Amino acid sequence: MTQVVNADTDEPLEPPSEFIIKVQDINDNPPQFIEGPYRASVPEMSPVGTPVTRVTATDADDPVYGNSAKLVYSILEGQPYFSVDPNSATIKIALHGMDREMREEYLVVIQAKDMGGHMGGLSGTTTVTITLTDINDNPPKFSKSLYEFIIPEDLPTGKMGGKVKANDRDIGENAKSTYSVIEGNDQGVFEIVTDPQTQEGLLRLKKPLDYESKRAYTLKVEATNVRFEPSSGGPFKDTATVKIVVEDADEPPVFSKPMYSLEVNENAPINTVIGTVNARDPDSTGSSVRYFIDRHTDLERQFNINVDDGKITLAKPLDRETDMWHNITVTATEISRAIVAIRVMDINDNAPEFATEYEAFLCENGKPGQVIQTVSAVDKDDPIQGHYFDYRLVPEMLNNPNFTIKNNQDNSISVLAKHDTFRRQKQEMYFLPIIVTDNGNPPMSSTNTLTIRVCGCSKDGIVQSCNVEAYVLPIGLSMGALIAILACIILLLVIVVLFVTLRRHKNEPLIIKDDEDVRENIIRYDDEGGGEEDTEAFDIATLQNPDGINGYLPRKDIKPDLQFMPRAGQHSGPNGVDVDEFINVRLHEADNDPTAPPYDSIQIYGYEGRGSIAGSLSSLETASSDSDQNYDYLREWGPRFRRLGELYSVGESDRET
Template sequence: MTRIKREILFWQAQWLFYLVLFWCRTEAQLRYAIPEELKEGSVVGNIAEDIGLGISDISIRKLRIASESGKQYFSLHQRNGELLVSEIIDRERLCGKSTSCVLPLQVIIEDPLEFYRVDVDIQDINDNSPHFHSDTNIIEVPESTVTGAKFRLETAEDPDVGLNSLRNYSLSKSEYFVLNVKSSKDGTKVPELVIQKPVDREKQSVHHLILTAIDGGNPVRSGTTHINVRILDSNDNAPAFERDLHEVQVMENTAPGTLVLTVKANDVDDGVNGDIVYSFGAHTPEAVQTLFTINSETGDIILSGILDYETSTSYKFDIRARDKGTLALESHCEIRVEVLDVNDNVPEITIASLPQPVKEDASVGTTVALIALKDWDSGDNGKVQLHMSPDYPFKLKPSFSNHFALVTDGILDREKFPEYRIELKASDSGSPALSSFNTITVKVLDVNDNAPIFSHPLYTVYARENCPPGSLLSSVSASDMDIGENAKISYAIIDSKTHTVSIPSYFYINSENGTIFSMHSFDYEKIKMFQVLVQAKDHGSPSLSSNATVHVFILDQNDNAPAIIYPSAIMGSVSHQRMSRTAKAGHLVTKVTAVDADSGHNAWMFYRLVEATDMSLFSVNLHTGEVRTKRSVSEQDDTSQRLIIEIKDNGEPVQSSTVTVDILLEEGLPEPVSDIQQKNTNYGKNNKITFYLILALASVSVLSLMTFFVLVVKCARQGRGGTMCCIRRSDSDGYKNPNRNLQIQLNTDGPIKYVEVLGGDVLSQSQSFGSCLSPLSEFSDFTLVKPSSTIDFKEINVLDASLPDTAWTFESQQVSNFLFFD
């Protein structure tokens, strides 16, 4: 035990020397050299320091090791990063007689992912002495054997390699025998006993010798065996093999029962002394005798077991040929069977690290996983290639021998492919080639690269006016192709103005579900449409957004009663009109004109005579409001006639207004134009007075036309070609409300000339005055009527009076005045 401890201390010191001498690091690969038999806990090297990793980074970046051999001979100190021996390593058990014994390790850093390879070279120490299989060997030598005859001795075995392996043999001193050591083709030392002096059985029948095997270690180790040489009587000739060495190659997939080779030996003796029996050598390993059998008579060597190149690449054993003489003689030949590799091992794909999830905006070249390949075959059969489909945005990047990194090689899009199942194929170069498959699943992490998208870019909403605040108007919705917080959407109304009105003050949107509510009651007569800009914004970082437009159209309700603009009672609630008693049936007495601030059906108005002093005398047109006589005035009719006229709209519920008109029947008023023209026709030739009156009136009319000619020309240039010009004074308040779609009609029936206004708003209390001249007037005088109500209209354009009533329609903001010709 003391000797063994000294050897261990010696080799520990030698290991430190090797560690400094042989350690190196090249391109993500470390190499250490240690002697075998190191005790548990011995330090191999500091991996963390050698790869440039700080002590604090060991746990943060998750430094770990993995063994490629399947057995954990080493461990990693998690505090300082030292590589420690976790199990005593027996080099002979691990690598046998191989001159190189390297244990590969994988050093993996998880965050971010890095990969290193560590090779630990196990150095041999002289911990094994040469030994023989038998403590005693018996050799029979016929006394007739000539000087120089050789007898092969048992070879010793030493599990150590290199300098520590078997180097020589020595033989105890003898005057009859000397030792001859020959080297075989593979360098093996084979001892032979050589007769240097004829032996005589009668003098000494048994010779006792000691054979010593010596290795080249320091200190030297040795082993011995006793050789008893028995002297036999003559069987003069020993069998002789045709060849001392037989070499044969056998495929590893050769079927049991196949003839491997046949050995042949000859013996010149006659009879039983020349009969030969073949057998394995005395010290043939049991493994050889399990795999091979020999026919004792023919020398046929037959394969009886299954060869495996990966277990052993060659076999070496001896065949003995012995005759059947009384003093049997024998000879030996060496058999070397080389096992040829067959591609019978499928390549193995090992995922060295778990695939890391990768963000969809990861740059090209980002490492996802580490892959290692292994094939137990040799030569071309062990050359492996790794393939994957080019359809994936990934590629395989070679790292070092049979190691690859799976890296990104294109643009990732989680919305299209949230996960990739990448099939790897490993194929060797054998014939036929063998392949294996493995699948790597790579998950793609979401990045906020998609803005919310509205289901419609434009929404149309209809809301009734006067709806209560808080009413549900509509709902918008947007979707986001991202997931998680990147897909969570909030809705908001972007601050803007419509008709100088702040949109957020009129509308509220639920930020979570996009439901839009009203915050105020709407007034169609003020604002008919709102344009609401809604924004959908996700919760990503940075957040993305998109907009949609919501057009809110206000639907009119019948909330305005008709407003009577003519006739207007200036001093009271009753309008007073005058009519000649000579009026005939169908005479236009007056016309009731009203406007309704509503629109559409709600602004359609109907006129009805609800009460009159004499219902048989007057009628009211349902649609125009014209008041005409139903018959001629008689002397029995009251001088004062009162009419109550109701104006209703077409809305729901119906709104109405009434106006009271007092008509005074008088004598001596000018007759209607049609009557005067009739009288002029009937009596023109006979009544000179009438002629002079007509001439005087015509003269006055011409002068009047010339007076206003300049004004007519100016109006014609500025207007739209009308023959009627109005000189107006704008309101002092500068009102600029939008158009109210007023319809203007000029009525010239009967003695009363007036302008009819259909539609519009009662918007101002200020009054305007204007002067108008009609070229169609049959009289030289005209009357300027000032409206008695507070209704104020602007921008009236008067068209050609010769056009029919239906053509007198145009859009205007407000009517500024009314002109009546009497």
């Protein structure tokens, strides 16, 4: 709503005006199946045009304006089995004779397109899973046309003597059948009933069998579907022949009378024949019968019986007054023995498997079609017709780009390479699952995996190395050569470290500074001298201190707890040189000094000797071009100085320098 007003007074100059703005719709929304994906079912064998289900799509655009919301339906996937009405989106059967036993489920893709299906329109899709439901269109079928059973004649009535089975490709109620005997059972000896769990026909005995009267029966049995649809055709039944052989059983002997009554005088002598019992073997073999008296019924052993003919005789005298009646029991038995050898007949209950755990090796430089491994199988079963194995790759490996198999027609296969671009860096090992099936009934199968290693080979195809590590080495170097090179590098590093260490030790100064603790800076000279040549190289008389032998200077490496008084030393002449005695005195003082520490230390003499022909030892620190030579000189004489006086020391002026 709008209105014109005075800008100064803010008063309206005209009445308000109302404007209506209408938004024009454009096709910017695709069709959508809100309720998808869909599931539907339809009976198998439905005629063409039978509706299956209906799908619905919605479009958010304005249905009034143009064709933005006008939808047209089409089928993208599911032909030629199904079709869809372009306007109502009703899915219908499009193919005659769709059989559930051949294929049970179908996936249909439906598209909805706006703009009346014209070019430029937007579209949306949904899926419909259609299942064919079962109808009774398959009759039962016996797995065999002839069944043979052997039933012993002493099988109790009501017991099962055999089983038959009619298979039906239908499912549920459509697969259920009933069994009946339609021929050969005039005397009503047998009956057949249906097992509700397994749908098998159980042949049971209704009357006792008698081998001696009838030894075989031939029956005709029928299996009929419980329910069927007349429109599906027929008949929905099947018949089979059942032959029954009655097996003779070992029946006990039968007496001629159930009870015998005999008479004898009480004064009859011993061994008098009182009477005879008779029994026969009902079996066809007519085995001999033997007779025995049950002694539990004749405790006094008054009677005997002949085991062969059944004649009863008197064993002891009788007394009627004592016992008027004697009731004894006679047992008739047949004795026959036979050795029975039982052979177990084989059934196919073991799956075939690889003859061994194969591990194949594939050369990188192999050729396409090259045989990698020959594989055979074994089976624990022993069929009469012999073994025949069928080999195939698992379904996931049918399009394997690397390997294939070839039947060698001798129960073995060859595994072949498809290309020559195998590389260990890419993949070192392959696993090839192979299904092996035998020819038994029912057939048994197992999945076995063949391991294939990619190896480096010579030009002649001889495997040299199957490790990935060997392949990343420099060209022309083996693992052993690389190890040798590394060992040499490590040895060179050790030599360099030792050389630098020794060089550093060689350049360390030999003179101890004043501010260092002498106990932590003991200088050791481990080089041996040159023997007699050393006495000629240096005059030992320079160590003599004529002015200091009468005095004592305390050791400066420790602070003694007790003051040690100096001892009077021996004097030598002013110009005499008694080095041996001088050294011995110093050694004696050092050995008997109670304030000396229990470790090597520097013995300090305090000053230079006067008149030393060697001059001051401080010349070691003066600028000289042969400083290294002076250090070598001290290093050579060090061990002898230590042996003579523990260690030697420079004078006060030298230490300051």
